[in-house]
Amino acid sequence: MSGELILIVEDERDLAETLEYNLERAGYRTRVASDGQQALRLSLEEPVPDVVLLDLMLPDISGTEVCRRLRQDERTRKVPVIMVTAKGEEIDRVVGFEVGADDYVIKPYSVRELTLRIKAILRRARADEAPAGSELVFGAVRVDTASHRVWLENHELSLTALEFKLLTTFIMRKGRVQTREVLLNDVWGIHAHVMTRTVDTHVKRLREKLDWAGVYIETLRGVGYRFKEEPELLTKPEP
Numbered sequence: 001m002s003g004e005l006i007l008i009v010e011d012e013r014d015l016a017e018t019l020e021y022n023l024e025r026a027g028y029r030t031r032v033a034s035d036g037q038q039a040l041r042l043s044l045e046e047p048v049p050d051v052v053l054l055d056l057m058l059p060d061i062s063g064t065e066v067c068r069r070l071r072q073d074e075r076t077r078k079v080p081v082i083m084v085t086a087k088g089e090e091i092d093r094v095v096g097f098e099v100g101a102d103d104y105v106i107k108p109y110s111v112r113e114l115t116l117r118i119k120a121i122l123r124r125a126r127a128d129e130a131p132a133g134s135e136l137v138f139g140a141v142r143v144d145t146a147s148h149r150v151w152l153e154n155h156e157l158s159l160t161a162l163e164f165k166l167l168t169t170f171i172m173r174k175g176r177v178q179t180r181e182v183l184l185n186d187v188w189g190i191h192a193h194v195m196t197r198t199v200d201t202h203v204k205r206l207r208e209k210l211d212w213a214g215v216y217i218e219t220l221r222g223v224g225y226r227f228k229e230e231p232e233l234l235t236k237p238e239p
C-alpha cells in the first residue's frame with residue numbers, strides 16, 4: 001500500500017496510537033513524533049510527509065513554533081499542516097494561520113472528521129501544483145499560464161511578473177485564507193516579517209488592475225486575504 005504519509009505529532013500516547021491505527025486503516029502511512037524536536041527531525045526524513053498533524057501543546061516547543069520552523073525550511077515549506085488544538089478561541093486560529101497552518105481541528109474531534117479534513121487538504125495540495133501551460137478561469141478573469149497573459153472579459157490586463165504570480169496563487173487557492181506571511185513565502189519566496197506591508201501594497205495594486213473584478217479578492221482583517229470560492233459577479237456590474 002502506498003498511501004500518503006502522515007506525520008502525527010502528539011504527546012498523548014493513547015491518542016497518538018488511536019490516530020496511527022485509524023489512519024493506517026484508512027489507507028495512509030504514518031510516522032509518530034511525541035514532541036516538537038522529534039517532529040522537526042521526522043519531518044525531514046525521506047520521504048517528507050504529505051501532511052503534518054500537529055498538536056499545539058507539546059512538552060518541549062509549541063506546535064506553533066514547530067509550524068513556523070516547518071515553514072522556514074525549504075524542504076517542508078509546502079507540506080500542509082493541520083493544527084490540533086484543545087482550545088477553540090479565535091486567537092488560536094489566527095495564530096495558527098499566521099504561522100502558516102493550513103487548517104485546524106479542535107479536540108476532541110472524531111477520527112472521521114479528521115480523515116475528511118486530511119482528504120480535503122491533500123486534494124487542495126494536489127490542485128496547487130500549477131498546471132504549466134494551461135488556462136485558469138475564474139469568473140471574468142482568464143489566465144494563460146504558459147504565455148503569462150491575463151484577460152478581464154475581453155480586455156487584456158498588464159500585470160507585473162509578481163502580480164501575475166500573486167493572481168495565479170490566489171486563483172489556485174480560491175476559498176482559502178492566505179496570510180501575508182504565506183504569500184510572502186510562496187509568491188516572493190522570503191520570510192521577512194517586517195515586509196508584510198509589501199503584500200498589502202501589491203494586493204492593492206493587483207485589485208486596482210482587476211478593476212471591478214477586484215472584488216474577487218477579499219480582505220480578512222488581521223489575518224490576510226482570500227480569493228472568493230465562487231465568482232458571484234461574472235460581468236461588470238451596472239452603475
Ligand code: CA
Nearest residue numbers: 011055057058
Ligand atoms: Ca498535547
